[in-house]
Amino acid sequence: MKKIIYHLLLVAILFVPASCSEDDQPNPDVSVVSIEEGEMSEFDKYLEHIFVEPYNLRLVYKWVDIESDMGYQLVPASYKNSVKMANLIKYVCLDAYAEVSPDDFLKKYFPKMITLIGSGAYRNNGTMLLGTAESGLKIALYKVNDLNLGNINTLYAYYFRTIFHEFSHILHQTIDYTTDFDRISGTNYVGEGWNSAWGRNQCYQAGFISNYSSKEPNEDFVELIAHYITNTPASWEAKLVLAEADGAEGRQKLNQKMEIIRTYMKEFWDIDIDALRDAIQSRVNNLQQVDLDNITIE
Numbered sequence: 001m002k003k004i005i006y007h008l009l010l011v012a013i014l015f016v017p018a019s020c021s022e023d024d025q026p027n028p029d030v031s032v033v034s035i036e037e038g039e040m041s042e043f044d045k046y047l048e049h050i051f052v053e054p055y056n057l058r059l060v061y062k063w064v065d066i067e068s069d070m071g072y073q074l075v076p077a078s079y080k081n082s083v084k085m086a087n088l089i090k091y092v093c094l095d096a097y098a099e100v101s102p103d104d105f106l107k108k109y110f111p112k113m114i115t116l117i118g119s120g121a122y123r124n125n126g127t128m129l130l131g132t133a134e135s136g137l138k139i140a141l142y143k144v145n146d147l148n149l150g151n152i153n154t155l156y157a158y159y160f161r162t163i164f165h166e167f168s169h170i171l172h173q174t175i176d177y178t179t180d181f182d183r184i185s186g187t188n189y190v191g192e193g194w195n196s197a198w199g200r201n202q203c204y205q206a207g208f209i210s211n212y213s214s215k216e217p218n219e220d221f222v223e224l225i226a227h228y229i230t231n232t233p234a235s236w237e238a239k240l241v242l243a244e245a246d247g248a249e250g251r252q253k254l255n256q257k258m259e260i261i262r263t264y265m266k267e268f269w270d271i272d273i274d275a276l277r278d279a280i281q282s283r284v285n286n287l288q289q290v291d292l293d294n295i296t297i298e
């Protein structure tokens with residue numbers, strides 16, 4: 001299984017103690033294990049309606065060992081947060097793409113399975129596994145029991161960037177991008193050393209939007225898409241300012257890469273990446289108005 005590991009040392013330090021506290025354990029009164037084999041719950045019917053019928057997407061929220069990584073001690077996602085995550089994935093992700101993409105785009109290319117895991121998965125070296133994917137088709141989202149709607153940055157970091165990252169892998173695996181992209185950072189890619197190659201903000205100056213971007217061109221490509229659409233124009237510009245500090249060429253490289261991505265998304269997928277970003281941002285800003293506990297089929 002291909003594993004995608006994001007280095008989030010700071011976040012890991014902040015959240016490791018919290019994830020060990022009693023408060024984060026799932027409510028023992030709410031069963032996460034289906035005892036009604038073959039009988040669909042109201043939530044299952046809702047998932048059928050919002051995900052399976054339109055997009056052929058299965059959201060796995062019940063505890064299924066085989067769909068998770070047995071190398072970690074993991075906790076199931078709570079029912080309550082699974083409902084919220086389902087509605088969040090639909091509202092922030094699928095509906096945003098649907099607004100700006102051609103008919104059938106999501107049904108054809110969006111990942112086919114998303115598994116929700118309650119806890120994070122930590123490694124000894126302080127890195128946290130944020131999502132795993134097998135050929136982009138199956139995605140696992142961790143830390144679902146830590147869902148905090150009041151913190152947009154963690155919503156992006158824990159869940160949505162993982163989805164956008166993996167979805168973008170499917171796109172370039174379907175239609176490859178120009179090798180001009182690979183040449184912009186050329187010999188600056190560091191492979192497996194991405195985790196320790198950069199000091200604070202150094203990746204920006206080298207022309208990478210994240211440490212993980214510096215692993216190799218495919219990761220760079222999908223990280224750029226995932227970060228671009230989860231930043232406001234102002235927060236993106238703030239990163240470009242860091243990228244040009246001390247006369248570094250980071251801004252120029254990031255702009256060159258984004259120009260290739262902008263053209264690629266428009267030419268091959270008929271998607272305006274700026275319109276996609278606007279759709280995601282306005283939805284995230286409107287979250288307080290959305291009933292994320294709803295499982296009623298309209």
Ligand SMILES: [Zn+2]
Binds near residue numbers: 165219
């Ligand atoms: Zn990746």
